[in-house]
Amino acid sequence: MSCVQTIYDYGLRSIGIGERLLPTTDFTLCQQFTLIGSGLIWNVYFGVIALTAGFVLANLLALGKASSNPWLRKPSDWFIFLFRGSPLFIQFFFAYFLFLSLRSSIEFFEPFTAAWLGATIVLFLNTSAYAGEIFYGALRSVPKGDSEAADAFGFSGFKKFRIITWPSMIRLAWPAYTNEAIFLFHATTLVFFSGFPAWRQQGDALYYAIYFADKTFNPFIPYPILAAYFILLTLLVIGLFGLVNKRLNRHLPKETRTKIRYRPKIIR
Amino acid sequence: MFEYCVNPDTLSGLSWLSCYLTTGKHLSFYASFGTVLILLAITAPIALGFGFGGAAMARSHLFPIRWLGKVYISIVRGVPDIAFFMFFVIALDQGLEFIRHHALCPDWTDPIRQGNDFLVCSAAKLPLNTSPQWVHEMYGFSLAVVTFAIVFGAFAANVLYGAMNSVPKAQIETASAYGMTKRQTFWRIIVPQMWLFALPGLSNLWMVLIKATPLLFLLGVEDIVYWARELGGTKHERFTDYPHGDWRMWYFLALLVFYLGFTKVSEVVLNHWMKRLSRGQATAEGEALRRAAS
Numbered sequence: 001m002s003c004v005q006t007i008y009d010y011g012l013r014s015i016g017i018g019e020r021l022l023p024t025t026d027f028t029l030c031q032q033f034t035l036i037g038s039g040l041i042w043n044v045y046f047g048v049i050a051l052t053a054g055f056v057l058a059n060l061l062a063l064g065k066a067s068s069n070p071w072l073r074k075p076s077d078w079f080i081f082l083f084r085g086s087p088l089f090i091q092f093f094f095a096y097f098l099f100l101s102l103r104s105s106i107e108f109f110e111p112f113t114a115a116w117l118g119a120t121i122v123l124f125l126n127t128s129a130y131a132g133e134i135f136y137g138a139l140r141s142v143p144k145g146d147s148e149a150a151d152a153f154g155f156s157g158f159k160k161f162r163i164i165t166w167p168s169m170i171r172l173a174w175p176a177y178t179n180e181a182i183f184l185f186h187a188t189t190l191v192f193f194s195g196f197p198a199w200r201q202q203g204d205a206l207y208y209a210i211y212f213a214d215k216t217f218n219p220f221i222p223y224p225i226l227a228a229y230f231i232l233l234t235l236l237v238i239g240l241f242g243l244v245n246k247r248l249n250r251h252l253p254k255e256t257r258t259k260i261r262y263r264p265k266i267i268r
Numbered sequence: 269m270f271e272y273c274v275n276p277d278t279l280s281g282l283s284w285l286s287c288y289l290t291t292g293k294h295l296s297f298y299a300s301f302g303t304v305l306i307l308l309a310i311t312a313p314i315a316l317g318f319g320f321g322g323a324a325m326a327r328s329h330l331f332p333i334r335w336l337g338k339v340y341i342s343i344v345r346g347v348p349d350i351a352f353f354m355f356f357v358i359a360l361d362q363g364l365e366f367i368r369h370h371a372l373c374p375d376w377t378d379p380i381r382q383g384n385d386f387l388v389c390s391a392a393k394l395p396l397n398t399s400p401q402w403v404h405e406m407y408g409f410s411l412a413v414v415t416f417a418i419v420f421g422a423f424a425a426n427v428l429y430g431a432m433n434s435v436p437k438a439q440i441e442t443a444s445a446y447g448m449t450k451r452q453t454f455w456r457i458i459v460p461q462m463w464l465f466a467l468p469g470l471s472n473l474w475m476v477l478i479k480a481t482p483l484l485f486l487l488g489v490e491d492i493v494y495w496a497r498e499l500g501g502t503k504h505e506r507f508t509d510y511p512h513g514d515w516r517m518w519y520f521l522a523l524l525v526f527y528l529g530f531t532k533v534s535e536v537v538l539n540h541w542m543k544r545l546s547r548g549q550a551t552a553e554g555e556a557l558r559r560a561a562s
Contacts, residue, residue, distance in 0.1 A: 085531040086524050087479040093493065094524055097500070097517035186348040193350070193486060206351060213358060223355040227347040 003030040014038040014202050022201055022211065029221070032212050036225050039205035040233070045116075046188040046204075050123035051181055054131055057124070061132030062169075066139050076132070083129030088122075088187055092194035095122045115196040123191075127184050131177060138173035139165070171248040178241040182234050205229060288510045297495040301526070304481045304491060307409075311416045312477065316470075318421025323428035329450070341429065344422030350483065356415040357487050365393065405490075412487040420477055427469030431462040464545055471538040478530055482523075496520055 009019040011034055023031050064076030083091065099112040112118045142165055150164040189206040192198045198207055205226055212222040249257040273287035288294070325337025344352060365388045373389035395407045435458050443453040485493035500516030543557065 081532075082528065086527040087482050089482040089485075090493070090520060090523050090527060093496075094517065094520040097514070097520055101514060101517050189348045189350050206348065206354070209351065210354060213354070217358075219355050219358040219362075223351055226351050227343075230347050230351075 003028075003034075006030045007034050010034045011038055012041070014041050014204070014208075016200065016202055020200075024215070027212060027216055032208075032222055032225055035208040035212075036205050036222060037229060039203055039208040040229050042115075042191075042202075042204035043185060043188045043233070046120055046123055046191060047181075047185040049120050050127050050188075051184060053124045054127035054184075057128035058131035058135050059166075061128060062135035062139050065132065065136045080129045080133050080136075083126050084133060088126055089190055089194055091122055091126060092119065092190060092196065095119075096195035113196075114199065115191055119191040119196050123184065123188065126187075127180065130180050134173050134176045134180060135169060138169045138176075141172055142168045167248070174241070174245050174248055178238065178245070181241060182237050185233055185237065186230065284510075288512075291510065293495075293499060296490075297492070297499055300490060300492045300495050303409075303489065304484070307413065307416070307481060307484060308477060310413050311420065312474070314413065314417040315420035315424050315477070318417050319424025319426075319428050322421060322425030323432060324454075326425065326429050327432060337425070341422050341425050344419055349419055349480070350486065352419050353415055353483055353486055356418060357411050360411055360414060408488055412484055412489050415487065416477075416480070420473065420480075423473055423476070424470065427466055427473060428462065430469065431466035432458050434465040435461045467542060467545060471534075471542070474538065475531055475534060478534060479527065492523055492526075496523055 006028070007030075010023075010031065012018050013022075013035060015038075022035070061076045061080060064072040065080065067073050067076075095118060096113065099109055099118050102109040103113055112121070146164055146168055147160075150160045155164060189204060192203045192207045201211075203211075209222040209226040213219045216222075272283060273290075322337050322340050325333050326341060328334045328337065369388040395403045439457055439461065440453055443457045448456065482491070482493050484491040496519035497516060500514065500519035502514045503511050
């Protein structure tokens with residue numbers, strides 16, 4: 001079987017298009033590259049949805065945490081502590097079993113036990129908490145001069161926040177937020193380990209890497225392939241976020257621009 | 269456990285619960301919290317050792333050693349950690365068996381990799397087929413410890429490398445002015461001073477290490493995640509004296525609370541240490557302490 005045929009059969013296997021049966025014997029390098037790459041679709045899906053939705057909630061959380069009203073501050077504090085203080089692995093397990101028991105009484109929760117929705121919600125809440133903490137830190141370090149200048153120009157209330165404070169906050173937070181994004185993509189590999197079942201063997205990149213490692217009993221091929229894919233994904237994220245960073249810093253003289261440095265927080 | 273637990277069918281309410289929570293399996297569950305703590309206690313110093321070695325290598329003046337140290341630091345950080353955990357457990361196991369195979373059975377002619385199989389002579393198997401159960405468990409646990417140490421060693425190496433570079437340049441220049449060799453400067457000047465700069469990073473790493481302990485489950489150790497799944501699952505009357513529905517949700521809620529409590533306590537203790545270490549130091553934190561005192 002040629003490699004083009006393999007890509008045609010298995011390229012979209014992880015989302016249920018193409019050959020149903022996974023290869024069982026005589027694994028070629030091409031099959032491993034194709035299937036693990038196919039699984040990467042899930043990692044990108046989880047990462048992109050969680051990041052996009054999480055960005056909005058993270059902003060609200062940061063504002064809540066910085067608020068002087070305890071009714072806003074306390075819930076944001078607790079939310080951030082809850083998701084940053086416990087392992088993501090345990091959060092996945094808990095959420096899965098929670099959705100399972102909810103499903104048995106309420107029909108509505110049926111799709112929540114599937115990875116595409118349930119795991120996305122957990123990742124969304126989790127990244128919101130981490131990003132919320134980053135934004136909160138940035139909000140507190142927005143230069144005082146910016147705010148005073150805004151007052152002098154007659155800005156106030158929401159308009160001041162929207163035009164002056166918020167862009168500064170995002171600019172200051174961006175390098176740390178880039179690392180959070182990279183790290184979120186790494187964290188998506190945990191999904192199919194933690195209760196959430198891979199329906200019809202449609203799993204993520206790590207799922208297929210483990211499949212091959214188990215079948216061939218040789219970890220030295222699938223895991224490096226997986227590593228290569230993730231390094232590429234990391235570079236892509238750094239590139240895209242770097243473009244945004246450039247735009248956020250375009251009004252500043254060269255020396256004072258914030259630079260993105262690759263510094264992920266490792267494990268959550 | 270208690271005397272009134274002899275006949276569980278007649279119990280109800282709190283007394284039922286007190287019996288249920290003290291069955292043999294539950295005691296194993298509580299003991300597995302100990303496993304997690306033991307893992308942390310063993311891994312943390314070993315990982316710190318690996319980290320120190322990696323950081324020292326990355327600073328080396330010999331190109332191949334420096335390169336090795338830098339590759340060790342950067343590869344582990346660029347790839348999802350779970351992939352490393354899955355990889356190292358098999359790779360270490362096979363590596364050890366491969367070495368033993370060549371040492372113990374030199375006259376074995378068949379190739380070790382036959383298609384999808386990894387075959388070594390029975391004397392090279394780890395652990396030996398004849399060894400008792402506890403050896404198998406210890407072997408699994410040791411593999412887990414080494415894997416954790418390798419992965420977290422890379423993170424620690426990164427922190428320590430940064431800390432070694434933050435020791436003020438003037439200190440190093442003074443040392444060379446006094447005629448110290450590179451080795452003397454490293455051990456007498458850099459190493460004693462780097463800890464203050466490393467502490468924030470290391471305490472962050474400790475929190476991360478705590479949160480990584482559920483991954484023991486992936487390495488096949490009977491840890492708290494294993495027991496929570498085992499005990500929480502639906503139990504039928506036929507197989508147990510304490511039948512119940514699917515309670516895994518509650519078991520994992522308990523784990524969640526355990527981890528939240530553990531990280532909170534660590535945070536408080538580490539902050540306390542940081543205050544102690546900063547006393548009298550020429551850093552922002554030390555300055556704040558001095559101002560508060562006067």
